[in-house]
Amino acid sequence: MVDTMPMNGTMTDVVLRAKDCDIYYGAYKAVRDVSIDIPKNKITAFIGPSGCGKSTVLRCFNRLNDLIESFRLKGQMTYHGQDLYASDVDPVEVRRRIGMLFQKPNPFPKTIYDNIAYGPRIKGFKGDLDELVETSLRRAVLWDEVKDKLQESGFSLSGGQQQRLCIARTIAVEPEVVLMDEPCAALDPISTLKIEELMKELVQNYTIIIVTHNMQQATRVADYTAFYNAQVVEGAGGKVGYLAEFNHTETIFSDPEQESTRDYVTGRFG
Amino acid sequence: MTTVSGAADAFDAKSLKANKSSSRNLFNIIMTTLAGLCIALALVPLVLVLFYVFVNGANRLDLDLFTQLPPPPGSAGGGISNAISGTIIVVAISTLISVPIGVLCAIWLAEFGGDDTSIDEYVRFGVNMLAGVPSIIAGVFIYGIMVRPGRPGYSALAGGVALAVLMLPTIIRTTDEALKIVPQDIRWASLGVGASKYQTVLKVVLPAAIPSILTGVTLAIARAAGETAPLIFTALFSPFRFSGIDNPIATLAVLVYNFAILPFKPQQELAWAASLILVLLVLITSIIARIATRQKTY
Ligand SMILES: Nc1ncnc2c1ncn2[C@@H]1O[C@H](COP(=O)(O)OP(=O)(O)OP(=O)(O)O)[C@@H](O)[C@H]1O
Ligand SMILES: [Mg+2]
Numbered sequence: 001m002v003d004t005m006p007m008n009g010t011m012t013d014v015v016l017r018a019k020d021c022d023i024y025y026g027a028y029k030a031v032r033d034v035s036i037d038i039p040k041n042k043i044t045a046f047i048g049p050s051g052c053g054k055s056t057v058l059r060c061f062n063r064l065n066d067l068i069e070s071f072r073l074k075g076q077m078t079y080h081g082q083d084l085y086a087s088d089v090d091p092v093e094v095r096r097r098i099g100m101l102f103q104k105p106n107p108f109p110k111t112i113y114d115n116i117a118y119g120p121r122i123k124g125f126k127g128d129l130d131e132l133v134e135t136s137l138r139r140a141v142l143w144d145e146v147k148d149k150l151q152e153s154g155f156s157l158s159g160g161q162q163q164r165l166c167i168a169r170t171i172a173v174e175p176e177v178v179l180m181d182e183p184c185a186a187l188d189p190i191s192t193l194k195i196e197e198l199m200k201e202l203v204q205n206y207t208i209i210i211v212t213h214n215m216q217q218a219t220r221v222a223d224y225t226a227f228y229n230a231q232v233v234e235g236a237g238g239k240v241g242y243l244a245e246f247n248h249t250e251t252i253f254s255d256p257e258q259e260s261t262r263d264y265v266t267g268r269f270g
Numbered sequence: 271m272t273t274v275s276g277a278a279d280a281f282d283a284k285s286l287k288a289n290k291s292s293s294r295n296l297f298n299i300i301m302t303t304l305a306g307l308c309i310a311l312a313l314v315p316l317v318l319v320l321f322y323v324f325v326n327g328a329n330r331l332d333l334d335l336f337t338q339l340p341p342p343p344g345s346a347g348g349g350i351s352n353a354i355s356g357t358i359i360v361v362a363i364s365t366l367i368s369v370p371i372g373v374l375c376a377i378w379l380a381e382f383g384g385d386d387t388s389i390d391e392y393v394r395f396g397v398n399m400l401a402g403v404p405s406i407i408a409g410v411f412i413y414g415i416m417v418r419p420g421r422p423g424y425s426a427l428a429g430g431v432a433l434a435v436l437m438l439p440t441i442i443r444t445t446d447e448a449l450k451i452v453p454q455d456i457r458w459a460s461l462g463v464g465a466s467k468y469q470t471v472l473k474v475v476l477p478a479a480i481p482s483i484l485t486g487v488t489l490a491i492a493r494a495a496g497e498t499a500p501l502i503f504t505a506l507f508s509p510f511r512f513s514g515i516d517n518p519i520a521t522l523a524v525l526v527y528n529f530a531i532l533p534f535k536p537q538q539e540l541a542w543a544a545s546l547i548l549v550l551l552v553l554i555t556s557i558i559a560r561i562a563t564r565q566k567t568y
Contacts, residue, residue, distance in 0.1 A: 096464030099464075106458070108460070122469055
């Protein structure tokens with residue numbers, strides 16, 4: 001059984017908690033038995049081979065999976081102790097508190113300015129929108145590159161710039177938790193480092209979960225690391241993902257409990 | 271270096287020069303010629319129609335045409351001002367009716383149908399059936415509801431409704447497709463920053479699809495403007511100026527139909543001129559559609 005609380009009592013608050021979660025797409029069980037506690041104001045990394053359900057688990061935390069018709073969750077997910085999937089919970093409220101950043105940059109077909117201003121406007125933001133746009137862009141280290149073309153389309157930017165635009169868009173609505181699904185997959189090493197610095201700065205006020213295939217990135221930014229693995233199921237005709245190990249990042253990378261974790265983090269994985 | 275020069279020799283052994291008489295190249299040439307001929311054949315009617323209409327319509331293309339009413343049968347002069355404004359009014363009525371209904375229907379199909387897809391399928395099937403309904407049937411249908419004895423009677427409004435019935439399927443289909451082309455990603459992004467479903471559709475998805483929707487709407491308008499059959503049953507015709515949407519109204523298409531078969535030269539000339547104006551109107555709308563498409567966001 002995987003230890004859901006690697007912090008051994010020293011832990012701060014738990015923001016998100018999954019308890020015995022099985023996740024299905026139709027009849028296909030994509031993830032089984034995930035129990036994990038995400039600590040407040042820390043960066044938690046999800047690592048693991050492709051298709052083991054990292055994105056799936058991540059999307060459950062802000063109920064984005066609701067949009068996939070075949071999706072079904074068995075088990076319990078809580079946010080500050082509230083059941084995220086209780087029938088009286090409004091998914092829109094959930095997503096306002098738990099923001100998401102996607103693997104592929106997905107700016108709106110709007111101007112750079114409106115891309116950032118969209119979320120705050122939706123929330124009924126009353127303050128100085130220009131200032132909010134500027135600070136958000138500055139924090140996403142994009143301001144200098146776009147300050148002269150705020151009225152141009154978000155698509156006029158390069159892939160990496162678009163991703164930073166999406167980061168700025170996410171932090172503009174000031175969520176409490178930011179879920180990042182391979183946010184740096186399309187970025188060059190310098191932008192990646194900038195984003196990592198941003199994450200470290202953000203984590204003082206936010207809780208971050210980041211999915212990454214980059215081991216160095218996990219060791220650089222994450223306080224805790226969860227290693228997911230996939231297992232072939234007899235008869236079910238597919239693989240099912242599960243949480244193999246969850247611990248302090250140093251422990252995962254230097255002295256993991258499981259052989260598969262050691263193999264994966266040292267790159268000896270099949 | 272021996273291996274390198276050896277490789278080069280082997281490479282030289284096969285010439286890269288084009289061999290025009292090879293069967294592959296011959297086939298290419300024949301097919302290209304055939305395709306070119308077919309294009310020419312397809313363009314012949316188009317060019318001839320345009321040419322014919324221009325030649326015959328151009329000699330009445332004067333100021334009177336746009337300002338005067340049609341003269342009594344047999345007498346010369348006059349114009350078709352009431353038919354020009356009439357076509358614009360009827361088409362405007364049909365657009366005002368069909369665009370909101372069509373776009374909202376498509377939004378429901380593309381964005382909200384979701385859970386019960388079978389209803390979507392029935393609606394889509396129905397829309398496709400409606401698209402195949404001959405225009406004269408749309409006219410008879412509206413005649414039955416709005417015109418026949420005991421009902422309000424012939425009117426611009428009835429004409430507009432009949433055209434709206436014809437425009438509706440085009441608008442629903444193009445909008446449905448335009449919405450579906452908008453990448454799923456940006457819906458997720460919008461929901462991800464805390465927007466509700468309807469905020470997402472109205473503020474992100476719809477604006478992204480607007481150029482394609484406009485194209486569909488303009489094409490529907492262009493088609494409706496040229497329809498004659500449904501208007502004969504509904505808007506009828508009027509030799510007078512516009513006098514309210516509850517009265518019969520002149521339209522270009524019906525004017526062409528009425529005047530072309532009269533045995534008087536001036537009326538026939540007016541029919542040609544009206545054809546030319548109609549063609550130009552449709553052409554302009556299509557060009558607008560073209561320009562709208564060029565600004566595609568996706
Ligand atoms: N929308 C969906 N519908 C059906 N099955 C899905 C869907 N999304 C993911 N899956 C399945 O769930 C499993 C886990 O997918 P997921 O995207 O969570 O993996 P991942 O760990 O994020 O992989 P990667 O590292 O490649 O992004 C896969 O087998 C995938 O085929
Ligand atoms: Mg993924």
